[in-house]
Amino acid sequence: MDITLILVVLTAIVSVYAWSNPTFLDKWILSPFLVAKRQEYYRFLTSGFLHADWMHLLFNMFAFFSFGQLVQGGFEQIFGVEGSLWRYLLLYLGGIIVSDIPTYLRHRQDPDYRSLGASGGVASVIFSGILFQPIGGIHIFPIPFSIPGFIFGFLYLGYSYYMGRRSGDNINHDAHFYGALYGVVLTLVFIPQIGPYFIQQIQQYLF
Secondary structure, three states, X not given: OOHHHHHHHHHHXXXXXXXXXXXXXXXXXXXXXXXXXXXXXXXXXXXXXXXXXXXXXXXXXXXXXXXXXXXXXXXXXXXHHHHHHXXXXXXXXXXXXXXXXXXXXXXXXXXXOOEOOOHHHHHHHHHHHXXXXXXXXXEOOOOOOEEEHHHHHHHHHHHHHHHHHHOOOOOOHHHHHHHHHHHHHHHHHHOOOHHHHHHHHHHHHHO
16 A cells, blocks of 8 residues: 555545535644634644645645655665555654744734645655665755755755745745654654664765
């Protein structure tokens, strides 16, 4: 069972449906104010299946599918099919939920703030994949060459943290940052030996 493909298809169906159903969109989107006022905690998860437009959806799902295949395969090699399934779901779905907690804490008094997208879960899977292949090449448009995964990771974290502090472009960069950290920590908890492997690969690349 390709759980990555299932999640991609499910997310696409929900997102497209929500575009034509504002009531459904409003019910599932993350509103920290409503979560605090009505205890609608389900929004932490359901908002991860919504996207703003085709570009937002395609970018997130392409990144998720690309890295998800790598991480899913790595988990299955170590834990088997059944043992990898719940770990992989905890990585992705947990990343969506955990990455939105700082956003909730910052905006729970703001009735106008809304947030949606799977960015936290996608970042979790991306950074888990970087642990598996730290020196694998990653292409970033429009740069004509690839960069090692671990360098991309540091740049991604730095950019997300900086933009999250600015909070001027209506993109939830905090979800990227905390999702990435969650993905790294959870993968290390599941596979402690991947930490020394990660360091060894970088040392061999640099020296």
